[in-house]
Amino acid sequence: QVQLVESGGGLVQAGGSLRLSCAASGLTFSNKQMGWFRQAPGKEREFVAAISWSGDMTYYADSVKGRFTISRDNAKNTVYLQMNSLKPEDTAVYYCAAGSRFNFPRTRAYEYGYWGQGTQVTVSS
DSSP: OOEEEEEOOEEEETTOOEEEEEEEESSOGGGEEEEEEEEOTTSOOEEEEEEOTTSSOEEEOTTTTTTEEEEEETTTTEEEEEEOSOOGGGOEEEEEEEEESSSSOOOSGGGEEEEOOOEEEEEEO
16 A cells, blocks of 8 residues: 655754655655645645656745755655754644646645655744
8 A cells, every 4th residue: 555654853943954754655656746745733734845756846835945945766765855944833744745747736735645644843943
């Protein structure tokens, strides 16, 4: 079965950095567009970043542009989210998701068919 497993979350001070990883199995990873979403308590899940199946195209939410970088290693079936200059408002559970390679970028949660369990990121002020 398909599994997406996130790791790398934790507690960091404002201005710090974290690198999230998402290891995929049970699907043809190199054929999937990958996305990162986040959900803060009491809020809807929101789009953070997406990367095309080949890795040659990326797309970011305005709130993270210039601070976060999405990348992927198709040989390792893994997608990454490098998060720099973190702010308290970045605190959320972060989820990776896999979707069709077509129609890039997909920014709505319902456009992704597979999800990980999430990893908590907490940024203290």
